[in-house]
Amino acid sequence: MGVFRIEEADRPHMWRLLIMWVILSAIGIVAVLQISYPPYDQSIQGQDQAGTLRLLTVIATPVFVAVVIIIAYSAIYFRRKTTELVDGPPMLGNTPVQIAWVTISATVVLFLAIVGITTLASESVAQAVGAPGRSIGTGGQTGGGGTGEENKEISVQVIAQQWYFTYRYPDYGGVETTHLYLPVNHPIELHVTSLDIIHSFWAYELGVKADANPGVDNIFHVTPQKTGSFRVRCSELCGLWHGSMTDSEGQVVNQADFNTWIAQQQQDFAGIAKAVPSYAPYYFPLPLTKGS
């Protein structure tokens, strides 16, 4: 191990790099703080994800700036000026530098670990993935719908199939719909399943992405906090029309509009209700292979 020492001739380079790094990092941090990060803030869970992404970007910015300016500076000032091939001065290690980078790296990693643990322990994430949902009903006997109880979770079943998502609302008589409507500021319990092969339900602006597997009831919780539309798409390669398995007509609406909409859906659904099986956690259509 050598002794940490900067040659007199190198000190101007060090100061230039340091000053450039501080200035560009400050500019970079201010710039990245201006960015609106996906999946934005339409749900509490999405807002948490956007906040984490913003934090990671802010931390990564000085590192990124340091790497880029060192490469650029070295390419400009330390490039070989003669055609002869000569080795550079030997570098035999530098204890202070090694201690510094290990300490800084460890500090950043530990800080992110603390942030991660704190986030996982937060109420919104616990509500999203950890809290046990109430049991869902079967046989079309679930809920009366429209009880108006505040903060009572509404169950919504997401049914993936090649190549579209449909939705069932067990709290409203098991009505099935072609679009996903959710009331604002109301906790939602999503039950994601599939009728055929593996899909993935991704409600982008809500910050929800959940596997949709046949025979599996995959539960996810979300609380929309802003009205407006959101996009739904499949994020698991699922065949010929996977790229078209999208819907841009998902809506977060106020409670009154939701009540009006679900009432209309129930009315429309009445014509086919008898033919649709009772609500169940999942459906497993048979036969596996269609006949000849």
Add this chain to the structure above:
Amino acid sequence: MLRRVSFVAAGVVIVVIALVAFVGLFMLPRPGPLEGTTTLHLETVAAVGSALEWPRPNDPHPDWVGYLPTTTWHVPANSTIQVQIDQEDGASGLRNPFWGKVFGTEGGNMHVTFFDDKGTPQESDMTSIDPTQAAHTFAIPDLGVFVPLLAVNPNAPANSTNVITFSFKTKGPGRYRWQCFVPCGAKTIFGNGGPMQTIGYMGGTLIVT
């Protein structure tokens, strides 16, 4: 040396076979699109090689189900499109019975001429059908159009056809995929293979201009 040449020759033969197969299966000309019309006259069949109206005997998969005469349709934007489907296939049944209901057509219904259990011709306006009696569906999800196609009754006379008519409105210009929601790919896993996974049979594009 001889062994090496043999390997190279075998590799060349395999590549040539793969290229010929690729061109033959996927790049040969398909039937052209139905051009800029406000009427679509289509045929759904159990086997494209033996259709009553637009048979494709030289199709690479003559025993596959399909829409005929083509699966690429050009229609004008913001227009009412009249659709007539001559449906010749038997029942496969819907995986999701929900699609037994008619969505997105003008009036929310369709007009169907069909044969009852006695083989007698009937006709009726319908807003839904028995999901187990669906042969195929006509669905353009991005336009909200979902129409189940009633299967030909097994008691109907030979070569009978159900005629389903309805209309829907197009939105602005764009390319809209359409597909069948009945898992009608016989002998494939979940019925969603073969013609369900190949453009030119049970799915295609509605080009709105």
